[in-house]
Amino acid sequence: MRRPLIAGNWKMNTTVDEAVILTRDMLPGLKAISNIDRVICPPFISLQRVSEIVKDTAVAVGAQNMYFKEKGAFTGEISPLMLKSLCKYVILGHSERRQFFGETDDIVNEKLKAALATGLLPIFCIGESLQENEAGKTREILARQVTGGLKAISANKDIVVAYEPVWAIGTGKAATGDQAGRTIEFIRGTLASTWNSEIAQSVRILYGGSVTDANIAEFVREPHIDGALVGGASLKASDFIEIVRQTAALKQ
Numbered sequence: 001m002r003r004p005l006i007a008g009n010w011k012m013n014t015t016v017d018e019a020v021i022l023t024r025d026m027l028p029g030l031k032a033i034s035n036i037d038r039v040i041c042p043p044f045i046s047l048q049r050v051s052e053i054v055k056d057t058a059v060a061v062g063a064q065n066m067y068f069k070e071k072g073a074f075t076g077e078i079s080p081l082m083l084k085s086l087c088k089y090v091i092l093g094h095s096e097r098r099q100f101f102g103e104t105d106d107i108v109n110e111k112l113k114a115a116l117a118t119g120l121l122p123i124f125c126i127g128e129s130l131q132e133n134e135a136g137k138t139r140e141i142l143a144r145q146v147t148g149g150l151k152a153i154s155a156n157k158d159i160v161v162a163y164e165p166v167w168a169i170g171t172g173k174a175a176t177g178d179q180a181g182r183t184i185e186f187i188r189g190t191l192a193s194t195w196n197s198e199i200a201q202s203v204r205i206l207y208g209g210s211v212t213d214a215n216i217a218e219f220v221r222e223p224h225i226d227g228a229l230v231g232g233a234s235l236k237a238s239d240f241i242e243i244v245r246q247t248a249a250l251k252q
């Protein structure tokens with residue numbers, strides 16, 4: 001049995017004060033739900049405050065990115081070592097990083113290795129663009145992102161994969177549960193051929209892209225979908241709690 005997981009990606013939203021308020025607003029509701037991993041990913045500058053607030057609860061904190069070097073002359077970057085005391089998870093290879101900040105499969109691969117070496121749990125994002133999808137290249141792209149991202153990384157069930165079709169992110173046009181379920185089954189198959197089927201069965205794979213409290217059930221009813229990476233809807237405490245609640249209930 002894979003333990004379900006819901007992660008909230010706040011992206012470049014919330015000042016420190018707003019992050020504190022949002023965390024306090026969602027914490028009681030999140031704490032009350034069990035048998036599910038709950039992760040919130042605020043901006044870097046709020047990690048310290050947010051991690052203090054959730055301390056001693058089962059709610060975990062994640063970062064949204066990091067550089068792969070431990071320290072040094074890399075102006076503006078944040079290292080795995082710096083994150084280690086502040087969070088448990090780190091989102092890597094998000095499509096916005098790939099699209100706007102030039103992250104390639106090789107860079108994502110370096111980051112995944114660095115996160116694992118430091119003991120951070122990576123949420124490894126993959127997903128095809130609209131053009132790739134329309135050209136019928138979805139599986140080819142996903143297989144390339146999985147094998148490229150995991151190059152020289154040995155089988156590891158601690159990696160969480162997030163399948164986020166780029167055309168579904170922030171657009172209000174989510175995939176259907178059936179579409180996402182079949183694609184995630186394919187990703188699990190790719191993990192089985194990259195590593196082995198036992199590990200592939202243990203790795204959690206999330207869906208992401210316009211997930212709301214109105215459509216989450218459709219995704220988590222799919223046997224291959226273990227939860228969601230939620231953007232916009234994770235910025236509203238009641239919506240995020242409801243997404244977690246429905247997932248926990250349906251994955252019982």
Ligand code: PGA
Nearest residue numbers: 169170209210230231232
């Ligand atoms: P969205 O973002 O839920 O706002 O579509 C998801 C993500 O980018 O992780």
